[in-house]
Amino acid sequence: MRTNKKIILxxxxxxxxxxxxxxxxxxxxITKISFxxxxxxxxxxxxxxxxxxxxxxxGDIIGATLFPTGPFFIGYTxxxxxxxxxxxxxxxxxxxxxxxxxxxILRLIISTTLVAIIVNMGLNTLWTSITTGKAFWALxxxxxxxxxxxxxxxxxxxxFLEKILRNPFDKYVRSSND
Numbered sequence: 197m198r199t200n201k202k203i204i205l206x207x208x209x210x211x212x213x214x215x216x217x218x219x220x221x222x223x224x225x226i227t228k229i230s231f232x233x234x235x236x237x238x239x240x241x242x243x244x245x246x247x248x249x250x251x252x253x254x255g256d257i258i259g260a261t262l263f264p265t266g267p268f269f270i271g272y273t274x275x276x277x278x279x280x281x282x283x284x285x286x287x288x289x290x291x292x293x294x295x296x297x298x299x300x301i302l303r304l305i306i307s308t309t310l311v312a313i314i315v316n317m318g319l320n321t322l323w324t325s326i327t328t329g330k331a332f333w334a335l336x337x338x339x340x341x342x343x344x345x346x347x348x349x350x351x352x353x354x355x356f357l358e359k360i361l362r363n364p365f366d367k368y369v370r371s372s373n374d
Contacts, residue, residue, distance in 0.1 A: 197370055205369060206247050209235035213255040218263040229342070236276075237354045240283035240307075242365060248284040252276035271323035279315045283307050292366050300358065304351045312343040 213235040221230030232255075239248045256273045286307040289295065295303070317339050325332040 201369055202243055202247055206239065206243065206251055209239050210251055210255055210258070213251060214259045214263070217255065218259045218265075223265060229346075231353070233350055234353065234357065236280060237283055237287065237304075237307075237350070238357065238361070240280065240287045241289055241354075241358060242369070243284075244288040244290075245281060245284040248280040249277050252280040266327070269323060269327055271319065271326065275315050275319045275323065278319065279311045282310050282314065286310075292362075292370060297359075301351070301355060304354055305347075308347050308350045312347055316343055 213232055216234065217230050217232035221228055221232065235255075236248060236252055239251045253273055253276060256276045260268045260272075286303050287300075317336060321332060321335050321339050324330070324335055
């Protein structure tokens, strides 16, 4: 795939990421529910680590700069980069048929669970504790419940979207016809 196609696709996913995370999400002082994982996971599957890290870091910085919900805190940017690394190293498809649908399901479960534990319950709980002054363990309890609910939702949504978008992506983006 040519670099200009990767840039264009990343820009589209970046716009989706900012909109989903800043405007179409439910925010409370201790947790946030959104579908911002969709562009990140699709980028991880289609474009790999470099582009997914770029997408997440830019999405966090642009979102925090243009549409702040509080003071900027670098910890959350680090969390988005770690999530991008986990998703992309587990989900990236170098070739259209790199792995089967069953393998995709297993990879989605593993990557989503790792991000839930390491990033959402670990790092983000730590950052929230630091920025709000609330006890880490008290915050963690509510986050565990949320993550147990969200893991299957993430897997089902991405599996569904990846299957729907696989053929158009392979035909129009991955193809060498320019």
